[in-house]
Amino acid sequence: MMGRRLFTGLLGAALIAPAGAQAKGRGWVEVVGAAHVSGAADLPAARRRALADALLSASLAGGADLRGHSALSMTRMTSDLMVMRPTGQILEHRVLSEQLDGQLLRLRVAARVGQPRAGECPERRRLLVTAYPPVIDVAPDAPAWADALAGQMATDLIARAAGHPAVAQMVRADRLPPADPGRDRFDYQRLTRGSTRVQAGGHALQMLIQVRRIDRNLSLGLSLRLDGPAGESFAASDAQALRLPGVSLLGNAAVLTQPDRHRMAARLSQGAGPALAGLLDRAACQPVLERLRLTSGRLTLPVGRAQGLMRTSIGFTVDPDRSTELLEVVALGDRSAELAPLDPQRPKNAFDGRPVRFVTTAAGLP
Numbered sequence: 001m002m003g004r005r006l007f008t009g010l011l012g013a014a015l016i017a018p019a020g021a022q023a024k025g026r027g028w029v030e031v032v033g034a035a036h037v038s039g040a041a042d043l044p045a046a047r048r049r050a051l052a053d054a055l056l057s058a059s060l061a062g063g064a065d066l067r068g069h070s071a072l073s074m075t076r077m078t079s080d081l082m083v084m085r086p087t088g089q090i091l092e093h094r095v096l097s098e099q100l101d102g103q104l105l106r107l108r109v110a111a112r113v114g115q116p117r118a119g120e121c122p123e124r125r126r127l128l129v130t131a132y133p134p135v136i137d138v139a140p141d142a143p144a145w146a147d148a149l150a151g152q153m154a155t156d157l158i159a160r161a162a163g164h165p166a167v168a169q170m171v172r173a174d175r176l177p178p179a180d181p182g183r184d185r186f187d188y189q190r191l192t193r194g195s196t197r198v199q200a201g202g203h204a205l206q207m208l209i210q211v212r213r214i215d216r217n218l219s220l221g222l223s224l225r226l227d228g229p230a231g232e233s234f235a236a237s238d239a240q241a242l243r244l245p246g247v248s249l250l251g252n253a254a255v256l257t258q259p260d261r262h263r264m265a266a267r268l269s270q271g272a273g274p275a276l277a278g279l280l281d282r283a284a285c286q287p288v289l290e291r292l293r294l295t296s297g298r299l300t301l302p303v304g305r306a307q308g309l310m311r312t313s314i315g316f317t318v319d320p321d322r323s324t325e326l327l328e329v330v331a332l333g334d335r336s337a338e339l340a341p342l343d344p345q346r347p348k349n350a351f352d353g354r355p356v357r358f359v360t361t362a363a364g365l366p
Contacts, residue, residue, distance in 0.1 A: 027112045030096070031057040034106050038345060043105070048365045049342045050107040051095065052314050052326045058111035059088045059359045088113040090361040125284045126168035126306045128202035129226075131158045132176055138211040142218065143244070146211045149265045153209060153222075156269075157276050161205060164277065166284035168306060171199070201290060201302030201335065203228050203283065216244045220268040224279050229302075230289045230355040236279035238271035287357050289318070292327075292339065294352035299327070301337045301356070312364040315339050315356045327356065328365060 033054025035046040093111040100106075134154035138146050162170035173196035198204045208223040219241040226234040242264060288308060290301045303309060315327035325346065331338035341351065342365075 027091070027114065028110055029058050029061045029113055030108065030110050031055075031061065032106055032108050033057065034104060035343075037100065037103050037105050042344075043100075045342075045344060046105045047098070047107065049326060050105050051093075051109065052328070052342055052365055054107055054109040055090050055093060055111060055314060055361060056316055056324075056326065056359050058093070058109065058113055059090055061088075061113065090114075090359065092362060124166055125286070125288065125308055127166050127280065127284060128169045128171075128199055129161060129167050129205050130171045130173050130196070130198045130202055131161060131205045132173050132196070134207040134209060136209050139213055142211045142213045145261050145265070146218070149268065150209045150211055150220075152265075153269050153272055154207060157207060157224075157272055158205075160273055160276055161280065164280045166280050171202075198227075198229070199302075201229050201307070213244075218242055218244050218264075218268070222272050222275060224276060226279055226283050228283070228289060230291045232286070232289055234279055234283050236275045238275040240268045240271055242267055289355060289357050291353055291355050292351045294349055297348065299339045299341075299348050299351055301339065302335060304333045304335045304337050306334050308360075309337055309358060310360060312361045313358040314361060314365070315358050317351070317354050318357050319354055322354070325351070327351070 031054045033050040033052070033056075035049035035053060037043055037046040091112045091114050093109055096108040096110055098105070098107050134157075136147075136150045136154065138150055158170075158172060161167055175196055177195065177197045204227045206225050206227075208221075210221045210223075212219050212221075219239065222238045224236045228234075244264075245260070288303055290303050292299050292301060294300075309329065309332060311329050311332050313329050315329065317323075317325045317327075326342045327339040328342055329337055330340045339351075339356070341348065
């Protein structure tokens with residue numbers, strides 16, 4: 001029911017201009033935000049909801065035609081809000097006009113938006129990473145030293161991840177957790193050795209290393225995956241190959257001298273470090289995406305200032321199959337935040353478990 005849900009202004013903004021907003025000079029856009037007004041007493045709160053709605057539209061403007069939860073590019077559906085590019089930062093804004101049409105309030109707002117340049121990371125997140133034991137698959141006909149190479153590569157990659165600037169904390173797990181969280185209390189290993197589940201707000205790092213031999217060619221494939229707390233996933237891979245030395249007067253390729261083995265190992269692993277660094281860089285440059293948790297009547301998140309949140313940040317839900325709704329930050333810690341719906345008629349339990357992202361604004365809502 002639109003009367004009890006926050007009316008999103010994304011469609012309203014799209015009616016102004018094809019790109020979701022109207023240009024108003026360098027860095028400026030004009031957008032329309034809308035909110036349902038339940039009565040005269042609700043008008044001040046409705047203004048805040050309409051303003052937040054407009055600022056969300058402004059932050060997403062610039063190249064995508066936003067309609068509801070979807071982004072259109074060249075009339076083709078490309079993504080939903082769950083996977084959209086980072087939003088622009090609202091540097092300043094001003095209300096141009098206000099119109100009340102029955103129970104629908106519309107605000108026309110001019111906003112100056114700071115859009116990140118291509119390849120630029122405007123705000124680096126600090127990641128909490130749990131690294132799980134690597135899966136190592138070495139073909140039986142590979143040289144004997146290939147097993148040691150794969151094991152050492154895995155060890156080196158986990159150490160590199162722990163030292164990456166974006167990683168605030170690294171936990172090395174000795175096993176994967178049970179697939180069903182509901183069975184944790186019956187898991188003997190968890191009861192005796194502790195849980196290996198990813199901590200709240202954290203990411204899970206998994207890797208697969210495969211070594212194959214075809215005739216005299218040896219190949220190494222690396223697959224990396226970083227799973228985030230709200231279902232998002234990042235992947236990276238690398239593949240290297242070399243030709244093994246043939247039979248010589250000293251014997252076959254299995255009896256290479258130690259320097260030769262080191263050179264070949266270095267060549268096969270040369271792309272592993274850059275692949276991992278690129279994976280962590282991409283994850284760190286993504287906007288905060290988390291799931292709301294209702295605890296003791298409070299909507300909380302296990303992320304805070306360390307992940308780039310501010311008291312002036314505006315949260316918006318990003319369920320691809322539900323209405324976009326807005327929330328404000330009411331309490332903020334280093335790694336925790338409490339949010340509240342901007343629409344007071346929306347019960348907090350309606351947000352439990354829903355993923356949320358944020359728009360950064362220089363000035364908070366009035």
